Amino acid sequence: MAGRLVRRTRVTRFAPDERTVQREDALAVEEPLEVRVGGSSFSVTMRSPGDDFDLVAGFLVSEGVIWSADQLSSMRFCAGTDEQGLQTFNVIDAELSPGTPPPDTGLERHVYTSSSCGICGTASIDAVHKATHFGQLDDETTWSAELLGSLPDRLRDHQKVFDRTGGVHAAGLFTAAGELLCLREDVGRHNAVDKVVGWALREGRLPLRGTCLQVSGRASFELVQKAHMAGIPVLAAVSAPSSLAVEHAASAGMTLLGFSRGGAFNVYAGADRITAG
Missing domain, CATH: 3.40.140.10 (Cytidine Deaminase, domain 2)
Structure with a gap:
């Protein structure tokens, strides 16, 4: 998985009082991930590959869809290949447990969410003021x-x-x-x-x-x-x-x-x- 997180590239280095040189540099990989719930597309986000099941589970918590592990029945990568015919691992389908309501389609979330903003794809500011399942946090830990x-x-x-x-x-x-x-x-x-x-x-x-x-x-x-x-x-x-x-x-x-x-x-x-x- 580490190889998917970092990609090497050639760069030309310019700096004051230094000789211009070409060298290798490391880039953080950014790829799209489509999130499906029960087979239906819910969102696409740009992310760093890795810990994708954690990402989808956390995203569903953030969207107010689930708040307990027993509400998430399973997650699986769906078939998807790149130009070379290799599995991309860029589509995950999450199955909710029986009795867990599916995402509210009334939120009208746009299909694409960029890596720089997690709420840019939400149709209105009202939609992001969701009522958390845990209410006001009265944790007394100091x-x-x-x-x-x-x-x-x-x-x-x-x-x-x-x-x-x-x-x-x-x-x-x-x-x-x-x-x-x-x-x-x-x-x-x-x-x-x-x-x-x-x-x-x-x-x-x-x-x-x-x-x-x-x-x-x-x-x-x-x-x-x-x-x-x-x-x-x-x-x-x-x-x-x-x-x-x-x-x-x-x-x-x-x-x-x-x-x-x-x-x-x-x-x-x-x-x-x-x-x-």
């Missing part, structure tokens, strides 16, 4: 400010694909004791989060009480929403949050951190969960 400040470096230490390409986002799920439960990388930051959430769903861990989701980019509304849908009480980002992200985190009872770098961070919502000691 978090050490020192530990939270260390999470970006801990995340970075495990970003193997980023080390090779510099071209992927990461999401890591941590406990209040600092244990890394799951880390996923992807060209799309929302995909990385969905892969973490999908892993947790398949492990029977939802809702994710007592956890913090550390992400490598900014804290957008979509990431706050995905964390809320999975029952994650704390979301930390190395960059800025948006105003809508802060509003949603506060209304959901979440703790939201931004500009988490060098051991320091800003708290935009839910500061009562954090202890100075």
Whole structure:
């Protein structure tokens, strides 16, 4: 699978005071993935190949389709080949368990979702304000400010694909004791989060009480929403949050951190969960 995540290419290097040279460079692979539910096409997203079952499971959680492992009966790759006749592994069909309602076609989700934005394909802003199954998050776990400040470096230490390409986002799920439960990388930051959430769903861990989701980019509304849908009480980002992200985190009872770098961070919502000691 590692060979599918990274692709080699030739580049010409220009730099001041250096001789122009040609050399090999590593690129993060980006390919489409079609998500089908019960044989019907639901969405297409651009993603980094790998952990695709986690991605689909997490995506269905984010869309409010499922919230428990027993609602997902099976997932399988559908036949699909490239120009050389090789299996592409770019179509997954998810079967929901009997009694689990299929996705709401009234959402009118567009077929294509880019790797840069997880809610661009949703027809209206009303459709993304879904009611999470877990409601307002009243998790009473407390978090050490020192530990939270260390999470970006801990995340970075495990970003193997980023080390090779510099071209992927990461999401890591941590406990209040600092244990890394799951880390996923992807060209799309929302995909990385969905892969973490999908892993947790398949492990029977939802809702994710007592956890913090550390992400490598900014804290957008979509990431706050995905964390809320999975029952994650704390979301930390190395960059800025948006105003809508802060509003949603506060209304959901979440703790939201931004500009988490060098051991320091800003708290935009839910500061009562954090202890100075």
